[in-house]
Each structure stands twice: as C-alpha cells, then as structure tokens.
Amino acid sequence: MGLFDKVFRKNSAISWMYDLEYLKDTSKKSYIKQMALNTVIEFVARTIAQSEFRVMEGNKIVKDDLYYLLNVKPNPNQNAVQFWQKFIYKALIDNEVLIIQSDDDYLYVADDYEHEDELGLLPQRFKDVMINDFKYNRFFKMEDVIYIEYANQKLERFTHELFEDYGEIFGRMINLQLKNNQIRGIVNVESSFMKDKELNKELQEYMDMIFDVFNNSSTAVVPLPKGLEYQEHSSKGSSKSGESAFKEMEELRKSILIDISRIIGVPPSLILGEMADLEKAIQSYYKFCINPLVRKIQAELNGKMLYKDEYLEKEMRIKIVGIDKRDPLELAEAIDKLKSSGNYTGNEIRVMLGDEPGDDPHLEEYVLTKNYESVNDEPTEGGDNE
Template sequence: MYYRLNVRPNPNMSASHFWQTVIYKLIHDNECLIIKSDSDDLLIADDFTRIEYGLVEDLFQGVTVKNFTFQRTFRMGEVVYLEYDNERLSKLIDGLFTDYGSLIGRLFEFQKHKNQIRATVDMEGVNAKDPRTQERLQNFINRMYQSIKEKAFAIVPQQKGFTYNEQSLSTQGASVEEINKITNGFLDQVARALGIPIALVHGEMADVEKATRNFMTFCIDPFLKKIKDELDGKFIAKKDYLAGTKVDIRRISYSNLFDLATAIDKLVSSGTFTRNEVREEAGHERSDDPNLDKFIITKNYQKANELEGGENE
C-alpha cells in the first residue's frame, strides 16, 4: 500500500499525477471515488452512481474508469470516497466564467473598434455603376489595403479621379490595462473561494513566507485532512488505529532547515520534543535509532537549587 500511495497507484499513472487528478475531480465535481482493482491497483472513477442508505453501507454502481465499466457493485467500505462539501464552488466558477467571459469579450470588441483603421475613397469622373469598373476599383483598393497592412512603409499611387483619405478614430474604449484588471478579478474570486492568498496568485514577493503559510493552512491542510481521515478509516483496522497505527501525510516543506537550526536546538535542548518528533515536524522520516526517541535537556535548563550545590550528573 505504501508503494501504491507514493510511487505507482496503477500502471498508467504516477503518484503525483494520481493525486493531482484526485484533487482536480474533488474541486471540479465536489467528489472523487477511488476503487481498488483485483490486481490491487488504485483507480479513479470517471463516472458512477451512488445509492445512499441510512443504516447500512452506501453502494456504488456503474463505476466507469475511462472506457471500462465494472459490472459489480462496490460497497462504501471497499472504496475511498472523498467529498469536498463545497457545492457552490462549481456554480461560482461557471457563473463567473459566463459573466466575466461576456464582459471581457465586450471589452475586446471595444479595443478592436478603438484601434480600427478606417479610410474613405473619393471618386470623380468614374462610372461607379459599371461592373467592370467596380471590380477593377475594388481590386485596387484590396491591394492598397494589403500593402498598408503588411508593410511598415507603403506607397499608394495616385489615380486620376481617385482619392484615398485615412480617418483617425477617436472612439473611447477600454484599454489593455482595464482588460487585465477584469481578468485578475475573475482569478481573485476563484482564489478566495479555494482559500488561496491573492498575493501568491499574482506572484507578489512581499511577505511571501506569510502568504505561503496561509496557503498551506487554509487551502492545502483541509484537503490533506480529508484524505488522511478517509485512508485511516478504509485501510487501517479499528484496533490497529487505536493502537497507534495511522496514515501519515506530509505536506511540502517550504522552510530551509538551516534557517530552523536555532529553533530546533531550543526545542530539543529544552526537553520539550524528542529529535524524532522534530524530524517529523520538519517533513522527514523518523530514525530507527532509539536514542532519538529520548528527551534530552541541557544544563542551562536545570533548576536553580540543583546548580547551587554544584554540578549534578
């Protein structure tokens, strides 16, 4: 199970891709179903039907993984079922996409209209009603426009009875900066719904450590808590869990150990934590050395009456 959860859940997915897909479905669909095949592979269901009961286990039927549909029925105790409990998120994203999409599209139309090149053609002594004359005139205008569009320096030949005048357009429309503000507003709404600090979304470097800590606390940790509780309940028996066997999920550590060295020394030397406990909090595995499970304390933390009579062992 350790190999399945951390290295290769199934033949077609790595562990990182697997959990990324789980979180995506959990946010987008508000739920995610993971089943175990006969070969002990962990598979993410693309479609299923849940039959809920009040006093017995719920059932899952019509479980489909890509192009394969299981004919059997899965019980709740046989699967890993995660719920996000944020049903309004999908509606929020869909609503924002519709509203902001329409608004951004409108702003793009204004921007194109504002920067559009317009010109007029005056004709004198030309029979505009003659089809051949109209065709030759239109071909000339097309070639002239193509030359102006593609070349940085274009020369327009003067024709008798034919005058080309380019008109400047002064229509006030939205600027590119305003369009960017609208786009950022959409991202900000979604980020707030997920608990992601706005500063991280926009790449701001001020107080990045504080923003990262808030991101881990309010966005990442709730997902890890849901996954941990479900894995504990499905993969570990009740008696083993009460005896201390639990699933351990470590989030990504963003701190430099050298920056934490002084704090680690104080935690260990004061006898507050063992060295193995500190290793776990720092995101590393426990050591098999039994000495690292012992509490140690330096002489600086001894009682005053012990120091008055001299040093003690």
C-alpha cells in the first residue's frame, strides 16, 4: 500500500471507480493500478522531497520563517518531507494541487476543493476546501494560494482509460493460473446416504473437512469411510507451463511500469533498478521529469510568497536545490579551467555549484593562469633585447 492511498479525495468518483466496479474480482484492476502508479509517482515524490527550498537575497541564503516553513515544519501535523511528498503525489494523480495558508500561517496541501475558473477576467477562486476532515466555509482567491497544474493529459488518459485493457488481461491471466492449479475432485456416495437428512448433513461437513485439509496442508491424509469413493480430477499442468504463465504476468506488470514511467518522464531503467547507463538515465530523469516540475513550483512560490518590491529591489528568490547538486570534487578539472581561463571568479563558480559566495576578497578576482592570447599578438617571451 502506498504512502498516500488515504490522502487524496479529489476526483474520487474517477479515482476509485476501477476498484469498486470489480469487487467480484479485485485482482482485475485495483492491484495493478495501485502498484504501477505508486511505484513511479512515489519515486518522483521522494526526489522532490529531498530538495532544499532556499530563500535567496541576491546570492545569500536567508533563513527566516518562510525558510522554516518550506524546509522543516509546514504545519503541526507534517514535516517538510511528508508535506512535499503529498504535494507531488496529488499533483501527478489529480493533475493539479492546491496549498493554502491557514489563519495561523501554516501551510497545508488541500485534500479536496472546488475550483471556480469561469470568472472571466476576475481572479479565480477555490471553495469547499478540505484539510483532513475540516472544511473551510469561505473562498480562497488565486492570489492567496499556491496552485500548480501538472497538465499531463497522457497520464490522465492512461490511468482512466487504458488501465481497463491492462486490467482485463491481468485478471484473465490470474484466473487462468487459478484454474490450472485448482483442486477438483468427485466423491461417489452410496444412495443410502442420501435418504437420511441427518446423515446427509454429516456427510457434507465431512467432505468440507476433507477439501479444507487438501487445500491447506502440504501433506494430507484423511480416513475414507465405507460407502465413499474420492477421485482426483485436478489439472495436471506442467511446471514449465506454470513458470511460463508467471513470467507472462511479470512481463505485463513490467510493461505497465515502463509505460507509466515514460509518460511521467522517468527513465524505466531507474524504476526497474537497471544499472546500465545509470548516469545518462539520471541526467535524463532530471531534464525531462524533475526540472519541469521544479520550474513550475519555483515560479508559483516566487509569485505568491514574495512581494513585488522584494523580488525586484531586494532580488529575493525562492530557489529549489535538489539532489542533482553536483559534487565539486567530481568537477575539479572543469572548475580549474573556468577559473584559470579568467572567465569566472571564484565566487561566480561557487554560485554555479549552488554554494554561497565567500567573504575572501580574492574570490572576487579574475585570475588568468593560462596563456590564452590572440594569434595576432606579439610574443611576450623571447630572447634578450638587442
């Protein structure tokens, strides 16, 4: 069961219809739906949750109340990791997510709400906002909330339509396996047993006991009274055919994971735990999945959490630094070339690496340690002057 199976309620009729309409055979869709979605979406949610939400003034980190809310304790019931995991999970599942600020200045991810977006040029509003079991009886204007639209129509179409096809195939595969391994038997009973109702009842209880032993015991030995004859008619499927069937089921699960991974932008090899071309897969993951999400979140946070004069005059920004932050030791050679060519100062390089500028005045100097000079320049080295 995924971390947020009980969290989302929005679009509940759509979200749960595939689970409730097949109560007679829950294996058809609910299992395969939850397994595939939880695996891929929680992978993305964990990535974002490990990021640091920096409040920057120029190139300096400001650790104020806003920084504390975004990185430590958004509200009394959640820490920052739980908060951002829920945020990303709802963004991907519902294709949108809403954060409100309570009257005591805490941040909450809304579990349910109604979005009034047909108001012409007027600001859009949200009503009937639910936080756990608490319902707000007032409107929230768009300018007062954090609202992100994921806008991945492919994922919505896949989860709401194409799951039906995969679910039917998966359900039939399981049913076939159950039939192939089903215990089937015939009990021949003398007609004298059937005349006595009390004896007939005892006979039924006895047969139920026999089949219960056969079904639950690795070694089953039962007494067979006179007048009863038991014949086994179970399917005698070969072990090879059984292995083949389970392999096909595993391939189907893998196929669904791959499809969802590609739609969301996660390289399937990361979900499947494959180590080949791992570095390229990670770079692709950040480029096509994480970075677009980060840009949307940053733009919304900067537009809603900072005042205009803070953004323009104080150069304040909210910047998300994720786990893609590179280790300077891995880039030592490239850093040396940037510094020694005279193109960047030490502090400019520190900022590019996600660090704050240092206070040492030498870090603001341009240093040229290589002989980068024009081919038209006169040589600066030579023999003695004549």
